[in-house]
Amino acid sequence: MTGKRFFRSGLLFIGMTLITACVNPQPKTNLLSDKDMVATSVVLTVSAEGTMAAFNAVMAQLTQNAQVSPPQPAQPLPPAQPTQPPPPSQPTAALQPTSTTLALQPTAGLPPPQFPSPIPTPTLGGSQFHSSGKDKFIYYRDCFDLDEGITSAGVDNRCEFTFGPGADASGSTLEFIPNPPAAFAFSGVFMSEPGFANCQGSTKLSSQTDPNIAIMGYYVCFVTREGRYGWMYFKTMDPVNGMVFDWVTYQ
Numbered sequence: 001m002t003g004k005r006f007f008r009s010g011l012l013f014i015g016m017t018l019i020t021a022c023v024n025p026q027p028k029t030n031l032l033s034d035k036d037m038v039a040t041s042v043v044l045t046v047s048a049e050g051t052m053a054a055f056n057a058v059m060a061q062l063t064q065n066a067q068v069s070p071p072q073p074a075q076p077l078p079p080a081q082p083t084q085p086p087p088p089s090q091p092t093a094a095l096q097p098t099s100t101t102l103a104l105q106p107t108a109g110l111p112p113p114q115f116p117s118p119i120p121t122p123t124l125g126g127s128q129f130h131s132s133g134k135d136k137f138i139y140y141r142d143c144f145d146l147d148e149g150i151t152s153a154g155v156d157n158r159c160e161f162t163f164g165p166g167a168d169a170s171g172s173t174l175e176f177i178p179n180p181p182a183a184f185a186f187s188g189v190f191m192s193e194p195g196f197a198n199c200q201g202s203t204k205l206s207s208q209t210d211p212n213i214a215i216m217g218y219y220v221c222f223v224t225r226e227g228r229y230g231w232m233y234f235k236t237m238d239p240v241n242g243m244v245f246d247w248v249t250y251q
Contacts (some may be wrong), residue, residue, distance in 0.1 A: 104248070129151040140242050141164055180207040180225075181223075189218040195232070216235070224249060231248055
């Protein structure tokens with residue numbers, strides 16, 4: 001680029017000099033001679049040619065240094081490997097219930113707790129008891145409900161009977177007053193405990209009042225006002241206060 005500028009500058013200088021000489025003619029003494037102008041042109045030409053040759057050599061060297069190797073084609077990526085499927089899961093084994101019995105250890109220094117055993121419901125003749133009791137004491141002139149095992153003072157329509165001391169002066173008899181439709185089999189007593197079928201099949205049941213019966217130590221069948229069968233066992237009597245008895249009323 002420097003050689004070209006120098007060459008152009010020289011040509012411009014020569015051109016301007018010639019134009020000036022033509023426009024403003026001066027005496028030949030003040031102008032360059034023809035020989036001098038030719039020499040000057042030759043010098044400028046040679047200088048410009050040398051400069052251009054040097055410039056071209058430099059540019060050739062720069063071009064050679066600036067040459068870049070052609071880009072290498074990109075290497076293709078290796079094919080993707082197929083993903084291996086996960087192994088099938090193994091079925092989980094079903095949990096088996098564990099049977100473990102924990103034994104309760106008594107607390108040190110304290111006795112183990114005692115729990116009452118359940119009282120089984122007694123059955124006789126294939127029937128459960130509706131109510132029952134042992135050594136029941138009631139006073140004279142009170143009444144008793146054999147269905148529910150409840151004592152009432154005086155007369156109560158829920159009761160099956162009331163009673164008092166008998167007419168016998170010995171004090172060993174009772175006046176027994178059933179409350180109909182309750183009935184008692186005083187004419188068909190048992191020496192041992194009767195069963196449900198015995199009382200259900202009794203033909204001696206009656207609602208008649210007996211003013212003087214000696215009944216201690218016997219089992220007597222009955223039917224309640226609600227139609228349940230059962231028996232009473234007359235145990236002891238007190239001529240002044242009342243009597244003690246056991247009973248069972250079946251369902």
